[in-house]
Amino acid sequence: MPELPEVETIARQLRGLVVDRTISEFESRWVRLTEPEPAEVVGARLRGRRISDVRRRGKFVVFDLDGGEALVVSLRMTGKLLYGAADVDERYVRGEIRFEDGTALRFSDTRKFGRMAVIDAATLDRRGALPPGPRSRRPLHASLGQEPLARGFTVTWLRALVRRRPRAAIKVLLLDQRAIAGIGNIYAIEALWRAQIHPLRKAGSLRADEIARLHEAIRWALRKGIRLGGASPSDYVDARGNKGRMQREFQVYSRAGEPCPRCGRAIVRTVVGGRGTFHCPRCQRTPRA
Ligand SMILES: [Zn+2]
Numbered sequence: 525m526p527e528l529p530e531v532e533t534i535a536r537q538l539r540g541l542v543v544d545r546t547i548s549e550f551e552s553r554w555v556r557l558t559e560p561e562p563a564e565v566v567g568a569r570l571r572g573r574r575i576s577d578v579r580r581r582g583k584f585v586v587f588d589l590d591g592g593e594a595l596v597v598s599l600r601m602t603g604k605l606l607y608g609a610a611d612v613d614e615r616y617v618r619g620e621i622r623f624e625d626g627t628a629l630r631f632s633d634t635r636k637f638g639r640m641a642v643i644d645a646a647t648l649d650r651r652g653a654l655p656p657g658p659r660s661r662r663p664l665h666a667s668l669g670q671e672p673l674a675r676g677f678t679v680t681w682l683r684a685l686v687r688r689r690p691r692a693a694i695k696v697l698l699l700d701q702r703a704i705a706g707i708g709n710i711y712a713i714e715a716l717w718r719a720q721i722h723p724l725r726k727a728g729s730l731r732a733d734e735i736a737r738l739h740e741a742i743r744w745a746l747r748k749g750i751r752l753g754g755a756s757p758s759d760y761v762d763a764r765g766n767k768g769r770m771q772r773e774f775q776v777y778s779r780a781g782e783p784c785p786r787c788g789r790a791i792v793r794t795v796v797g798g799r800g801t802f803h804c805p806r807c808q809r810t811p812r813a
Contacts, residue, residue: 525599525600525601525708525709526583526599526603526708526754526760527583527706527707527708527709527710527711527749527755528580528582528583528672528673528705528706528707528708528711528746528749528750529711529746529748529749529750529752529754529755529768529770530599530749530754530755530760530762530768531580531582531583531584531585531599531706532580532750532754533750533753533754533762533768534580534585534599534605534754534762534763535578535579535580535585535586536578537607537762537763537764538578538585538587538605538607538629538763539577539578539579541607541608541763542575542578542587542607542623542629543575543576543577543578544574544575544576545574545575545623545624545625545627546572546573546574546575546623546624547570547571547572547573547574547575547621547622547623547624548571548572548622548623548624549567549571549620549621549622550563550566550567550570550571550619550620550621550622551563551567551619551620551622552566552567552618552619553617553618553619553620554618554619554633554636556636556639557618557619557631557638557639557640558639558640558641559639561641561642566640566641566642569593569642570589570595570621570642573589573590573591573593574589574590575587575588575589576588576589576590580706581596581648581649581665581668581671581705582665582668582669582671582701582705582706583598583599583701583705583706583708584596584597584598584648584665584668585597585599585605586645586648588645589642589645592644592645592646593642593643593644593645594642594643594644594645594648595640595641595642596640596641596642596643596648596665597631597638597639597640598638598639598640598665599633599638600633600635600637600638600639601635601637601638601759602633602634602635602637602638602759603631603632603633603637603638604631604632604633604759604760604761604765605629605630605631605763606629606630606631606632606761606763606764606765607627607628607629607630607763607764608627608628611765612630612632612765613632616632616633616634617630617631617632618631618632618633618636618638619631619640634759641665643665647665647666648665648668650666650667667702668701668702668705669700669701669702669703669704669705670685670703670704670705671705671706672704672705672706672707672742672743672746673706673743673746673747677704677739677742677743678739679735679736679739682735682738682739683732683735685697685703685704685727686727686728686730686735687728689703689727689728690726690727690728690729691726691727691728692726692727693723693724693725693726693727693796693797694716694721694723694724694725694726694727694730694738695712695713695716695723695724695796695797695801696796696797697727698712698715698716698742699712699797699799704742706746707742707746709777709799709800709801710749710755710757710770710774710777711742711745711746711749713776713777713801713802713803714741714745714774714775714776714777715738715741715742715744715745715746716738716741716803716808717741717775717776717784717802717803717804717807717808718737718740718741718744718745718775719734719737719738719740719741720734720737720807720808721734721737721738721808722803722808722809722810722811723794723796723801723803723808724796724810724811725811726811729811748770748773749768749770752768752769752770752772752773753766753767753768753769753770754768754770755768755770755771755774756768756769756770756771757771757777757778776791776802776803776804777802778802779791779802780792780793780802784804784806784807786804786807787804787806787807789804789805789806789807790805791803791804792804792805
């Protein structure tokens with residue numbers, strides 16, 4: 525599943541490919557692609573609009589449109605945004621954005637969990653703001669947390685977060701998109717290994733030096749992912765259809781039984797919050813019950 529580095533890679537590539545192009549047509553080939561809005565409504569809002577920028581917010585690809593709205597794309601498990609002549613299997617194309625110059629951006633998604641929405645762009649910049657109402661009914665992009673590569677993500681900020689959520693397992697907290705936006709399973713695992721923190725440690729039990737290490741480790745893992753064009757353990761490809769290289773550089777993710785790169789002890793796989801997790805039993809000590 526694409527996380528911050530993968531989505532950042534796609535957004536940077538698309539910025540060079542589709543900015544200043546004007547949308548002539550939007551076609552949906554999957555009834556749930558734009559839910560709860562009908563595809564015709566989304567199409568009407570996209571038609572004639574010029575793309576002024578492409579960026580990332582959390583794990584969403586954001587196409588800023590002239591006029592203050594934005595097209596937000598959630599890739600979820602297997603979504604791919606492919607521009608131009610990239611090799612696409614037509615069976616999995618769920619949506620297509622055609623431009624006035626005759627080129628097109630296609631959304632391919634084998635598992636069909638990906639979604640598209642046209643929203644007021646200002647919604648995305650409200651950090652972690654939680655409007656009233658039940659959480660489950662609000663779209664995720666309406667309440668995204670702090671960007672971990674932004675200037676506002678400081679050691680002080682992270683310390684305040686763990687104080688607000690002291691009982692949460694640290695790995696579960698790192699994956700909460702309403703707290704920090706963009707970290708997923710892979711980069712949480714890699715960051716906790718680098719910071720030498722067990723994934724099940726209660727956030728409130730982290731010492732000041734551990735919080736500082738974790739802050740550094742989160743940025744290290746994400747920046748490394750971006751530098752390597754993202755990770756392709758299975759489906760991920762960038763906007764040109766190429767795989768990333770981060771999967772060759774994992775320290776512990778998907779390396780159960782292999783030696784820890786720091787101490788040589790065999791990496792262990794466990795399940796935390798329903799997600800497969802990898803850690804070194806020597807470098808990342810199990811918390812006392
Ligand atoms: Zn180790």
